[in-house]
Amino acid sequence: MSYLQAGIITILCILIAPLLDGIMRKWRARIHSRMGPPIHQTYLDLLKLFGKEDISRSILAVLYIACVASATFILALQGDLLSFVYLLTASSVCLVLYSLSMGNPFGVVGGGREVMMFVIVEPVMAAAFLSCAIKAGSFNISHLITWGNVYGVQISSLFAILAMFLAMQAQMGKLPFDLAEAETELIGGVLLEASGPTLALFKWGLVLRQLLIAYLIAFVFIPWPGATGASLFIFTAIKTFIILFLATTVEALFPRLRIDQALGFYARVLIAASFMAIAFSTLGV
Amino acid sequence: MAITIEQQVLEKFKDKTENVKSLPGRLFIDLPREYVKEATRIMFEELKARYTISVGTDARPLHGNFEVLHFFAFDKDNFRVALRFKVPPDDPKIDSITPIIPGANWAEREVRDFIGVEPVGHPDPRRLVLPDDWPEGVYPLRKEVPYNYQPPPTTGCEFKFKEPPPGATALPIGPFFPVLEEPIQFRLFIEGENVVGADHRGFYVHRGIEKLAESQLTYNQIPFIAERICGICGFTHSVCYCQTVEAAAGIEIPLPAKYIRTYCLEMERVHSHLLWLGLACHILGFDTLFMQFWRIREPIMWMAERVTGNRKNYGMNLVGGTRRNIPEEIREELLRVIDQTEAETLELCKTLLNDSAFIARTKEVGILTPEEVRLTGALGPTARASGVDIDVRRDHPYQAYPYLNFEVIVLDGCDVLSRALVRVYETIESLKMMRQILKELPEGPTMVKIEEELPPYREYMSATESPRGEDFHYIMLGENNRPYRWKVRAPSYMNIPSVFWMFKPGTTIADAPITIGSVDPCISCTERFEIIDRSTGESQFLSQKEMYEISRKGGRR
Numbered sequence: 001m002s003y004l005q006a007g008i009i010t011i012l013c014i015l016i017a018p019l020l021d022g023i024m025r026k027w028r029a030r031i032h033s034r035m036g037p038p039i040h041q042t043y044l045d046l047l048k049l050f051g052k053e054d055i056s057r058s059i060l061a062v063l064y065i066a067c068v069a070s071a072t073f074i075l076a077l078q079g080d081l082l083s084f085v086y087l088l089t090a091s092s093v094c095l096v097l098y099s100l101s102m103g104n105p106f107g108v109v110g111g112g113r114e115v116m117m118f119v120i121v122e123p124v125m126a127a128a129f130l131s132c133a134i135k136a137g138s139f140n141i142s143h144l145i146t147w148g149n150v151y152g153v154q155i156s157s158l159f160a161i162l163a164m165f166l167a168m169q170a171q172m173g174k175l176p177f178d179l180a181e182a183e184t185e186l187i188g189g190v191l192l193e194a195s196g197p198t199l200a201l202f203k204w205g206l207v208l209r210q211l212l213i214a215y216l217i218a219f220v221f222i223p224w225p226g227a228t229g230a231s232l233f234i235f236t237a238i239k240t241f242i243i244l245f246l247a248t249t250v251e252a253l254f255p256r257l258r259i260d261q262a263l264g265f266y267a268r269v270l271i272a273a274s275f276m277a278i279a280f281s282t283l284g285v
Numbered sequence: 286m287a288i289t290i291e292q293q294v295l296e297k298f299k300d301k302t303e304n305v306k307s308l309p310g311r312l313f314i315d316l317p318r319e320y321v322k323e324a325t326r327i328m329f330e331e332l333k334a335r336y337t338i339s340v341g342t343d344a345r346p347l348h349g350n351f352e353v354l355h356f357f358a359f360d361k362d363n364f365r366v367a368l369r370f371k372v373p374p375d376d377p378k379i380d381s382i383t384p385i386i387p388g389a390n391w392a393e394r395e396v397r398d399f400i401g402v403e404p405v406g407h408p409d410p411r412r413l414v415l416p417d418d419w420p421e422g423v424y425p426l427r428k429e430v431p432y433n434y435q436p437p438p439t440t441g442c443e444f445k446f447k448e449p450p451p452g453a454t455a456l457p458i459g460p461f462f463p464v465l466e467e468p469i470q471f472r473l474f475i476e477g478e479n480v481v482g483a484d485h486r487g488f489y490v491h492r493g494i495e496k497l498a499e500s501q502l503t504y505n506q507i508p509f510i511a512e513r514i515c516g517i518c519g520f521t522h523s524v525c526y527c528q529t530v531e532a533a534a535g536i537e538i539p540l541p542a543k544y545i546r547t548y549c550l551e552m553e554r555v556h557s558h559l560l561w562l563g564l565a566c567h568i569l570g571f572d573t574l575f576m577q578f579w580r581i582r583e584p585i586m587w588m589a590e591r592v593t594g595n596r597k598n599y600g601m602n603l604v605g606g607t608r609r610n611i612p613e614e615i616r617e618e619l620l621r622v623i624d625q626t627e628a629e630t631l632e633l634c635k636t637l638l639n640d641s642a643f644i645a646r647t648k649e650v651g652i653l654t655p656e657e658v659r660l661t662g663a664l665g666p667t668a669r670a671s672g673v674d675i676d677v678r679r680d681h682p683y684q685a686y687p688y689l690n691f692e693v694i695v696l697d698g699c700d701v702l703s704r705a706l707v708r709v710y711e712t713i714e715s716l717k718m719m720r721q722i723l724k725e726l727p728e729g730p731t732m733v734k735i736e737e738e739l740p741p742y743r744e745y746m747s748a749t750e751s752p753r754g755e756d757f758h759y760i761m762l763g764e765n766n767r768p769y770r771w772k773v774r775a776p777s778y779m780n781i782p783s784v785f786w787m788f789k790p791g792t793t794i795a796d797a798p799i800t801i802g803s804v805d806p807c808i809s810c811t812e813r814f815e816i817i818d819r820s821t822g823e824s825q826f827l828s829q830k831e832m833y834e835i836s837r838k839g840g841r842r
Contacts, residue, residue, distance in 0.1 A: 032576035105456050109478065109794060175570050176642060184464040184568050185795050255642050256570030258795040259478060 006077035009233075013072050013211055014204075018042035020241070021207040024248040031252040042207065049200035060098040061198040065205035067091035072212050075219065078142035081129055085122075088171075091209065092118050095180070095202070099190035110189020113259055114180035117170055120266040124167040127274030128160040131281035132220070141220060148223035156280035161221045163273035168217065170266070172210040172247055176254040177262055185256075214243040290332075290362045297327050310681075311365050311746065318370040318379050321355075325382040328357045328368065335360060335675070336662050337748075338774040339382075339392040340759055341400035343427045345374060347742065351402050353379050355389075356746060356759070360680040365746055367759075372402050381407040388662030388779060399426040414488040417442045425496055432493070432500040447484040449474040456794070460489060464568045464798050467806070471784070473797055480792040483785050495771055503766045504530060504739065508602040514773060516597065517560065520553045521751035522773060523602045525758045528683055530604050533745035533762050534735075540685075542606035542731040547685040548722045549592070549599055550749065551715040555626065556585045557752035558708040558715075561805045565705055566637070568798045569646050574637055581629040584622045591615055606732030616723050623723075627716045634709045647702040651787040651800035654699055663783040664776045665754025666711065667804045670704040672697035677750035684749075688725070689718050701803040742769065751776055753805050780804040 022039035029036025071087035074080065092114060099111035133139050135156065136147035148157070170177040180190045194202055218239035224232070257265065288296075291312055295305065301324070304315035316324050328334045334357035342352040350371040357366045372379055381404035383389045393404040394413035401424035404410070415425075418439045423430060449455045458471040465471075468489035474482035494514060498507050511526040512519040524546050531538060563578030586596045592611055593599035601607045611619075637643055653663065658673045668675055676693040678686045694710040696703040744761040754776030763769030787800050 032573050033580050034576055105454050105475075109456075109475075112477070178570070179795075182570070182795070184570055185798055187463055252573045254571070255566065255640070255646060256795075257642060258646065258793060260793075261645055 003077065006073055009076040010069060010073040013076075013215070014069060014208055017208040017211045018046060018204065020211055020244060024244055027245065027248050028252050031249065046200045046204055049195075049203070050197050052196035054196035054198050056102060056193045056195060057198055058098055058101065060094045060101075061194070061201035061205075064091050064094040064098075065201050065208065067094060068205045068209045068212060072208065072215070075141065075212065075216055078145065079140070081133060081139045081141055081144070084141070085126060085129065088209075088212075089118065089122060091205065095190050098194070098202075099180075099192075102193035104193050106186045106189055107192050110180045110182070110186045110192070113182075114190055116259060116263060117177065117179060117266075120263055120270070121167050121170045124163050124266060124270050124274050125171065127270070127278055128163040128167070128221070131156050131160045131274075131277035134278065134281045135284070144220055145223065148220070149225040152223070152225065154280070155285045156277050156283075157221070159273050159277035159280060161217075163269060163277055164217050164221050166269045166273060167266075168213055168243075168247055169250060170262070171213045173206060174210070174247055174251040176251075176257045178256065179259055179262060182256060210244065210247070211240070214240045214247065217243055290359050290364045293332065294328075294366055297332070298324065306744075308745065310363055311367075313367045313369055313744070315369045315371065318353075318372055321353075321368075321370050322380045322382060322385065324368055325355060325385050328355075328366070329386055332359075334358060334366065335659070336386045336388050337365070337755075337757055338759075338772070338778075339389055339396055340770070340772045341396035341402055341426065342761065342770045343400055344371075346428060350374065351377060351400055353396060353400075353402055354759070355382065356757070358681075358748075360675050363681050365681075367746065377401050378403045378405050380405050383407050383409075386662070387660050388782065391778060391782060392774075398424070400424055401427065411445060414491050416489075417444050425493065426499075432496050444486050446472055446486065447482075450482055452476060453481050458797060458801065462798075464564070465801060465806070469781070469806070471797075471801060473788075473794070475794060478793045478795070479790075480788050480794065480797055481790075483788050485781075485785070487781070495773065498768060498771045499763070500767075504768070505603050507768070507771070508604070509598075509600060511773070512598050512600065512602075514775065517557050518553055518751045518753065518756075519597070520549050520599050520601070521749045521756050522758075522775070523599075524550060524684065525747065525749040525756050526760075526771070526773075527602045527604050528749070529745050529747045529758045529760045530739070530762070530768070532747055533743045533760055534604075534739040536605055536733060536735060538606045538733055539730055540727050541610060541729050543685040544722050544726050545607045545609075545611060545731060546602065547689070548611065548719055548726075549589075549601055550684070551718045551722070552585060552589055552592070553599075554715045554752045555712050555719070556582055556589070557805075558712045559585065559630070561708055561752075561802075562634075562637070562705065562712075565647075565701075565799065565802055566643075568802050569643065571640075571643065574633065577633055581626060581633060584626055588619055588622050591619070603732065605735050606730075608732070610731050611723070611726065616726075620720060620723055623716050623720050627713060630709070630712055630716075638706075638709075644702065646795075647700065647705060647799065648698075649700050649702075650796045651701045651704075651784075651792070651803050652699050652789055653783060653787050657783070657786045661783040661786060662779040663754070663804070664779050665750070665752070666704050666707040667754065667780050667783060669693070669695045670707045671699045675755070677748045677755045681748060683747065685722065689721055691718050701799055704803045738766065744770075753777055754780060777804070777806050781806050 021042040025041065026036045026039050067087045067090045071084050074084045096111045096114050099107040132144045136143045181188055191199060191202055219236050222239055224235045294312060298314055298316060301316050301320050302314055303317065306313040329336060337356035337358050340354045344350060344352045350373055353370045353372055355368045370379060379402055381393055383393055384406060390409060391413055393407055396402050397404055398413055398415045420436050423436065453474040453476050456473045456475050458473055459465050460468045460470045469487040472484040473480050494510055502510060508523045508527055512523040514522045559578050559582035563575045566578065567575040589599065590596050593601050601609060653671050655671050655673050658668045658671045672695060674693065674695045679693050691714045694707050696707055739762050741762050741764045746759040748755045748757045756776055757774040759772040760768050761770040781804065784801050784804055
């Protein structure tokens with residue numbers, strides 16, 4: 001895929017992420033038996049925040065959204081898997097550094113939780129990647145996709161998809177794993193001190209990240225053999241949308257877990273799904 | 286024949302008794318104040334009475350002394366005892382009973398704040414109710430202090446919070462917190478995620494309702510202000526006030542009025558429990574069930590409006606009965622709402638209790654043992670979830686409860702989950718009671734006319750079971766058509782201090798909000814804020830002095 005096309009897809013993702021968030025808010029509201037805000041509400045929220053004063057300005061907010069946007073670009077470009085993972089992790093690091101630099105006790109606790117979560121969730125995701133990479137014999141995303149299209153779904157890829165789906169809620173920062181923010185415990189935790197444009201950038205980055213994770217699963221882990229060009233784009237968009245829908249439904253159906261329970265859950269996922277995926281892929285099935 | 290509890294009590298104190306006033310089911314004993322610790326010990330440890338509350342009264346116009354009353358209840362025998370100690374104004378001191386009954390901690394500090402009787406030997410003699418800038422030596426419930434007294438502005442006084450243990454950080458839960466939007470501050474001391482201690486400061490917006498009632502209002506105005514003590518379970522205060530006055534003055538109200546009061550009380554309990562179940566889900570981040578619980582609660586709010594004219598603050602009570610009857614033609618409709626709410630509650634609670642994550646978050650969290658319930662005096666669902674079988678509706682029957690069939694729900698899990706379950710089952714029991722009342726509601730007038738003035742200086746105490754526990758009122762009738770002393774003890778007054786006992790080792794920050802929430806704390810809104818300089822972007826905290834000045838400027842009209 002050319003740089004131009006990847007660039008266009010990235011910009012499209014950045015612009016459309018708040019809309020998708022708005023649709024998901026509406027969907028969640030329907031599950032709650034509420035009317036919910038109009039679907040363009042997230043744009044209004046961001047616009048309002050950009051117009052407000054910033055009392056805790058930090059370059060980390062810009063870095064955060066830049067990291068997520070670059071990761072989107074690499075995925076759209078079907079580039080190097082390792083830089084993708086690196087950028088995604090770097091965005092989490094930005095968030096943690098921001099919360100720690102503010103010195104608010106709630107933020108510090110939230111930052112600590114974010115670190116604990118990505119220490120355990122990152123390997124779950126990395127193992128899923130690794131199992132695909134072992135089979136394709138490459139760390140290039142385009143090779144992974146081609147391999148998936150040619151050989152279809154195997155046992156190891158089923159485990160990899162399972163691991164990705166289980167890691168999804170935490171990667172998106174959604175319930176039952178929104179521990180770093182945990183509004184009813186930590187009053188917003190990592191983002192507690194953020195306001196105005198800084199908060200807007202973080203929020204925008206977060207909705208983009210949610211879209212990115214869904215896009216990743218749809219694009220890499222659920223192959224659609226035979227689709228190319230425009231049809232590939234349309235199929236990926238539909239799959240992405242369905243995955244976001246799923247994530248929102250799960251979010252509405254679970255209460256928040258405690259950090260020890262969340263870590264325990266992912267420790268089990270790591271053993272049951274991620275390691276199995278790697279084991280099967282080394283066996284070549 | 287077995288010796289009654291009254292004889293037992295009198296026997297215990299026969300050498301010391303100065304004066305005895307015996308009323309049906311009630312006993313007032315005057316004892317010398319030197320004897321307070323021994324008497325309390327006998328009541329609490331030998332006779333196993335449940336500590337209810339302490340009240341201070343400025344009785345100098347009557348006999349020249351302050352009075353401190355300690356109230357106890359014998360729940361198995363439907364019997365209440367008040368120990369009265371006279372404290373001379375030139376030496377306003379009395380031995381503290383908090384070392385024997387930890388649950389008396391707040392009550393004794395309140396007596397000191399309001400009447401000025403010092404509890405000698407109190408383990409935590411900080412201010413409780415009065416604001417930090419209130420001048421020393423002015424005690425608002427003394428009769429010479431006018432109800433609208435405003436102290437001159439002062440600065441430089443601050444509440445002294447306890448220091449966190451070494452290595453721990455203080456984390457303020459409140460006074461403005463997403464799931465505890467009430468003017469109370471729980472200060473958690475944390476190490477990492479673990480809670481290692483806690484402190485508390487509340488009463489930021491004490492409204493002085495007792496003082497108003499004693500100095501400005503009349504008997505029939507108070508039911509309305511009593512209802513405004515709480516925004517959720519206000520009606521129980523109104524009923525409790527009315528029944529206490531009626532009992533003190535010897536007024537018997539018509540049976541239909543009793544049924545209607547009971548109906549409204551149970552309606553209030555259903556709405557309150559559903560509200561709590563919703564909030565508990567919200568605290569755990571379970572917003573779907575939060576919304577659903579509030580959705581099924583809405584018909585009950587509609588019902589309240591249909592029956593009383595208001596969704597909240599029913600305004601049904603006057604001394605002598607209720608102002609309205611439940612019209613015949615709407616009863617069918619009400620029964621339908623009861624059926625619908627019952628079905629929906631059962632269905633929703635089934636969903637809730639089948640949720641493994643909900644169970645994991647609440648089971649064995651916030652443990653309060655039966656012995657701790659006794660020591661702290663915790664009440665209502667908080668006590669019943671710890672296996673302590675007390676319920677005013679059955680133990681000290683009032684209004685129409687003697688004629689109703691209901692079960693008292695007692696569980697022994699001692700944790701947050703049990704407290705939730707008690708509320709679920711109680712909601713169902715309440716709906717059954719409401720149905721029975723609608724079917725059996727007798728015909729007739731709902732009000733008795735009171736022609737004569739209520740006899741002054743008679744006293745009485747009684748209680749109702751509010752959704753959160755026993756709501757206790759003590760009244761001494763007075764002259765000028767208003768009470769001489771009216772004391773309200775809401776259940777949260779006993780339940781909130783019990784929260785500190787629930788922070789056992791191993792409690793984490795994530796458990797803290799639901800543990801605090803599990804006693805359904807009912808408080809009533811305000812505190813500090815920060816000012817930012819727009820031009821420099823520097824932030825600056827207001828000193829107390831500056832904040833007072835701004836508030837005063839804003840308060841002036």
